[in-house]
Amino acid sequence: MSQTQMQTSSRAAATAAAPTLEVRDLQTHFFTRAGVVKAVDGVSFTVGRGKVLGLVGESGSGKTVTGFSILGLVDAPGRIVGGEILFHGQNLARLKEEEMRQLRGNRIAMIFQDPMMTLNPVLRVDTQMIETVLAHTKVSKEEARQRARDTLGMVGIPSPDERLKSYPHQFSGGMRQRVAIAIALLHRPELIVADEPTTALDVTIQAQILAEVQKLCAETGTAMIWVTHDLSVVAGLADDIAVMYAGRVVERGAVSEVLDQPLHPYTHGLIGSVPSRNKRGEKLRQIPGMTPSLLSLPPGCAFRTRCPRAQEDCARDPALSELLPGRLARCFHPHVATHGSAVQGSVTQGSPA
Amino acid sequence: MAVYLLRRLLQSALVMLAMSVIVFIGVYAIGDPVEILISPDADQMERERAIKALGLDLPLWQQYLSFLANALRGDLGRSFVFNEPALQLILQRMPATLELAFGAMFIALLIGLPLGLYAGLKPHSAGAKVVMAGSILGFSLPTFWVGLMLIMVFAVQLGWLPSTGRGPTVEVLGLRWSFLTWDGLRHLAMPALNLALFKISLVIRLTRAGVRETMLMDYVKFARAKGLSPARVTYVHVFKNILIPVVTVVGLELGSTIAFSVVTESVFAWPGMGKLIIDSINVLDRPVIVAYLMIIVLMFITINLLVDLAYSALDPRVRLENK
Numbered sequence: 001m002s003q004t005q006m007q008t009s010s011r012a013a014a015t016a017a018a019p020t021l022e023v024r025d026l027q028t029h030f031f032t033r034a035g036v037v038k039a040v041d042g043v044s045f046t047v048g049r050g051k052v053l054g055l056v057g058e059s060g061s062g063k064t065v066t067g068f069s070i071l072g073l074v075d076a077p078g079r080i081v082g083g084e085i086l087f088h089g090q091n092l093a094r095l096k097e098e099e100m101r102q103l104r105g106n107r108i109a110m111i112f113q114d115p116m117m118t119l120n121p122v123l124r125v126d127t128q129m130i131e132t133v134l135a136h137t138k139v140s141k142e143e144a145r146q147r148a149r150d151t152l153g154m155v156g157i158p159s160p161d162e163r164l165k166s167y168p169h170q171f172s173g174g175m176r177q178r179v180a181i182a183i184a185l186l187h188r189p190e191l192i193v194a195d196e197p198t199t200a201l202d203v204t205i206q207a208q209i210l211a212e213v214q215k216l217c218a219e220t221g222t223a224m225i226w227v228t229h230d231l232s233v234v235a236g237l238a239d240d241i242a243v244m245y246a247g248r249v250v251e252r253g254a255v256s257e258v259l260d261q262p263l264h265p266y267t268h269g270l271i272g273s274v275p276s277r278n279k280r281g282e283k284l285r286q287i288p289g290m291t292p293s294l295l296s297l298p299p300g301c302a303f304r305t306r307c308p309r310a311q312e313d314c315a316r317d318p319a320l321s322e323l324l325p326g327r328l329a330r331c332f333h334p335h336v337a338t339h340g341s342a343v344q345g346s347v348t349q350g351s352p353a
Numbered sequence: 354m355a356v357y358l359l360r361r362l363l364q365s366a367l368v369m370l371a372m373s374v375i376v377f378i379g380v381y382a383i384g385d386p387v388e389i390l391i392s393p394d395a396d397q398m399e400r401e402r403a404i405k406a407l408g409l410d411l412p413l414w415q416q417y418l419s420f421l422a423n424a425l426r427g428d429l430g431r432s433f434v435f436n437e438p439a440l441q442l443i444l445q446r447m448p449a450t451l452e453l454a455f456g457a458m459f460i461a462l463l464i465g466l467p468l469g470l471y472a473g474l475k476p477h478s479a480g481a482k483v484v485m486a487g488s489i490l491g492f493s494l495p496t497f498w499v500g501l502m503l504i505m506v507f508a509v510q511l512g513w514l515p516s517t518g519r520g521p522t523v524e525v526l527g528l529r530w531s532f533l534t535w536d537g538l539r540h541l542a543m544p545a546l547n548l549a550l551f552k553i554s555l556v557i558r559l560t561r562a563g564v565r566e567t568m569l570m571d572y573v574k575f576a577r578a579k580g581l582s583p584a585r586v587t588y589v590h591v592f593k594n595i596l597i598p599v600v601t602v603v604g605l606e607l608g609s610t611i612a613f614s615v616v617t618e619s620v621f622a623w624p625g626m627g628k629l630i631i632d633s634i635n636v637l638d639r640p641v642i643v644a645y646l647m648i649i650v651l652m653f654i655t656i657n658l659l660v661d662l663a664y665s666a667l668d669p670r671v672r673l674e675n676k
Contacts, residue, residue: 071578105580112578117571122593122668131589132579167669183579 054238109184115177174205430640450625456545461552469560491554500620563595604660
């Protein structure tokens with residue numbers, strides 16, 4: 001136990017300066033019979049030690065595939081075709097399967113969306129936890145069990161000794177997600193990819209889990225990518241935000257700045273469509289149109305068919321460029337260019353705790 | 354658990370009772386054994402005497418009640434043809450059929466599970482396509498034809514295996530088994546393989562479907578995200594989940610193999626129960642037919658119970674207690 005801690009701290013000290021993860025121009029395509037689906041097509045972001053990045057977008061925008069790409073879990077017909085995933089400077093996209101396996105669940109962990117589906121129904125919780133410990137460290141089964149028990153206690157599961165002997169179906173959804181989080185935390189990973197882990201839970205449990213995850217990250221210095229479509233979760237949890245649309249990051253920046261003053265029209269629309277407590281009785285605002293099919297994306301800005309600010313030059317591809325200090329957006333006609341007070345909708349900053 | 358078993362036992366007894374009525378009436382309906390058993394030359398007196406001796410002069414309900422009373426004492430009647438107790442006649446043949454059926458099931462699992470796993474894990478490989486095409490043959494080729502082909506190739510042309518009979522037997526627990534000697538095993542090989550062919554295909558297809566379905570589950574991806582080795586993901590996380598449907602079907606198949614392996618037993622002159630029941634039906638040997646069907650019913654009830662117990666062992670979500 002102490003040895004692992006020492007390892008973690010020395011590892012962390014050596015790399016304190018560099019970001020934990022830097023994704024550069026990641027491209028993950030799916031080669032289907034109907035054509036090439038560019039699920040992720042040029043995604044870049046960085047996550048520093050102990051920081052939380054909110055990866056936001058609607059369904060099909062490529063956020064989950066980005067998460068799977070980082071862990072090397074993209075299955076055929078999908079494949080990472082370009083870009084770099086630098087984890088402490090090491091390019092994960094180039095790693096061999098066995099090297100990647102040693103990182104997975106060990107230094108990089110993932111939490112899935114639906115806690116009802118992530119635990120194997122026919123294996124006991126202790127089996128599923130101990131095997132994770134044993135996959136990465138040479139300890140006795142008893143030590144592994146000890147560690148599993150401690151971690152269960154850490155995520156707030158009462159009487160972990162008894163719960164270890166239970167099967168997943170004997171847990172509630174919230175408890176199962178805690179078990180999944182405990183499994184992710186077993187090796188004190190440096191990076192956690194959380195794929196909408198609270199979406200399937202009710203609001204009370206969601207708030208509890210968010211608070212605990214935040215605390216754990218701060219304590220252990222774990223970097224986290226929190227994939228979600230829920231802006232209010234990001235507002236309370238993340239340090240930075242990356243907004244994805246049709247496989248690309250369209251806007252990036254510190255979470256408070258982006259939410260207060262979105263540059264990209266898509267981010268603007270997304271924030272405008274969040275139901276707010278102040279506008280009771282009013283019709284909810286929405287972005288017109290539908291998400292385009294990734295099979296037949298038009299050239300140029302993918303959002304231009306739904307964008308109120310689109311002009312002829314949007315048929316060219318805008319680059320992700322720094323429009324304000326620390327603020328990147330992929331747009332020719334961002335909201336900032338006219339006047340700063342043009343921002344109308346603002347997300348309610350829901351505090352998770 | 355005890356309550357569950359007790360209730361299950363009671364249900365089984367009712368099923369047995371209902372089956373005995375159906376079987377008895379059914380056998381009564383298919384014809385009068387007197388015409389076949391008693392020689393046409395016999396005069397009226399002899400006929401009457403024989404009918405009385407066999408108890409065939411009584412009305413059906415009386416015949417049934419006396420059968421039931423005897424059955425409760427373990428006496429399922431005497432064969433008209435062999436003049437031996439029907440139960441004893443069947444039990445004598447049972448080891449032959451049992452070893453044939455279990456041998457076939459063993460081969461089916463031994464070959465079917467690995468091939469099904471392979472076809473499920475690598476569905477687009479050439480090998481998987483060959484396996485799947487082969488399984489169609491296993492389904493569609495008639496048993497008797499495959500049996501004859503086996504005999505032609507392995508017994509007649511190559512001369513590797515004997516074509517008929519059980520070979521030497523060894524007595525264990527008062528019953529005669531042939532799988533305990535090398536020569537007996539050689540006799541068993543061909544009929545067991547013949548009988549297994551259909552089941553191999555069945556197990557392959559079930560396993561493959563199960564693997565393909567399970568591989569898409571979130572918990573398999575999560576298991577990979579935990580950094581488990583591919584072997585552990587396949588043989589623990591996937592395999593334990595696909596065993597559930599396989600156990601069900603294999604259980605039911607085992608029952609029907611024991612009961613109805615008539616064709617294979619006939620082709621290989623295997624002295625099992627299947628051959629006995631066909632012979633008995635031909636001469637309308639009522640007590641043997643009834644006793645046989647009752648034993649088969651009992652066997653299916655037992656197998657179903659065992660399958661349910663295996664279920665609860667494999668799938669923790671299954672509870673056997675009645676609510």
